[in-house]
Amino acid sequence: MSLSFRIGYKSNLIPITLPLNDTVLGLKQHLTSHTDIPPENQKLLWGGKILQNDQQLADLQLSQDSKITLMGSQPRQLKEAAEIDKKLNERLTLAPRLHKKTIKRTPKTSEDHKYTFHRITTLPEFPNPDQAHKLLERLRDDRGVRAIMKARQWSVGELIELTPFEATLLGYNRNSGQLIAIRLRTDDLSGFRHYDSIRKVLLHELTHNVWSAHDDNFHELNRQLNKDVVALDWTAHGGRSLDNEAYYDPEEREEGTSWESGTYRLGGSRSTPDLSQRELIARAASGRLTKKEEQEMDNGCGSHQG
Known part of the structure; x- marks a missing residue:
């Protein structure tokens, strides 16, 4: 099964669909192709907290209307x-x-x-x-x-x-x-x-x-x-x-x-x-x-x- 939600980065909304059993680290790796920000430079905020790499996406209780905020800087x-x-x-x-x-x-x-x-x-x-x-x-x-x-x-x-x-x-x-x-x-x-x-x-x-x-x-x-x-x-x-x-x-x-x-x-x-x-x-x-x-x-x- 897969999970769909959105990532808010600067003024953009990035639609994401990933397997339920994927982790936050997997999400970060996926976002690198959209933003050119390496996983180690990314911070993901959800519910007022910074998500940890080993957290399961299934545990976050996300929906299609959910928006996770991405903060980070490109190497440049x-x-x-x-x-x-x-x-x-x-x-x-x-x-x-x-x-x-x-x-x-x-x-x-x-x-x-x-x-x-x-x-x-x-x-x-x-x-x-x-x-x-x-x-x-x-x-x-x-x-x-x-x-x-x-x-x-x-x-x-x-x-x-x-x-x-x-x-x-x-x-x-x-x-x-x-x-x-x-x-x-x-x-x-x-x-x-x-x-x-x-x-x-x-x-x-x-x-x-x-x-x-x-x-x-x-x-x-x-x-x-x-x-x-x-x-x-x-x-x-x-x-x-x-x-x-x-x-x-x-x-x-x-x-x-x-x-x-x-x-x-x-x-x-x-x-x-x-x-x-x-x-x-x-x-x-x-x-x-x-x-x-x-x-x-x-x-x-x-x-x-x-």
Whole structure:
């Protein structure tokens, strides 16, 4: 007898039919032909748990409507992540200190000094490095972000700008907070991405301080952080409230610098409008994170443990 069900991988659904007596390992081997991900790089989630290789498919009580979630990286993706890690190390160890934008401020309290981003680094070879530095400062000094880090006792060694030439990546957390890299610029390098979307990526990468895999535990914490960052300081969105109606107060502009504005998607530069400005404002004010945003950040995340 055979068993039919579905595998959810990124935004795709893969139909699967296998013998009832097959194992999870057999399923992984079968999935390699569909995804190019070797079995040892695969994690399968079902019912909120990671499936073990020796489990029998018959014991999982699957049906045709069942969907097992696949997480994993192709060898090429792992190689790219390792190369990015190497580039970051080279930049930090070989680049002249004079070319780094680094600020250390005297904290208000000892806890502020401990639970923060201890160093900030931007890319001087790209336009408006001073504005990029101010954007990283804004993330570091964001009242909601600071409150989260203090409450959870998180300390990050360095917050850096991720090169926009790494087109597939939005963010990166190395070794559970040793270093976090965030993409700031639009695809065409003409300006900077919307602050709210950058901060969502930062919260995603901060979640990797606790959970390495993009599983249910990870997404639960990440959603909570997006709610907390608003609840702890709503003004950090750059918004105001007038007659119980939220509206967006655009970021300050500097001469020669453009900001991504209007409607947007999380990972792109400028795109066909998907949501109205009012809907975006309401979502930002509530701290909501959509499934689509979660998927884009999962796909654009280069985090791994060293």
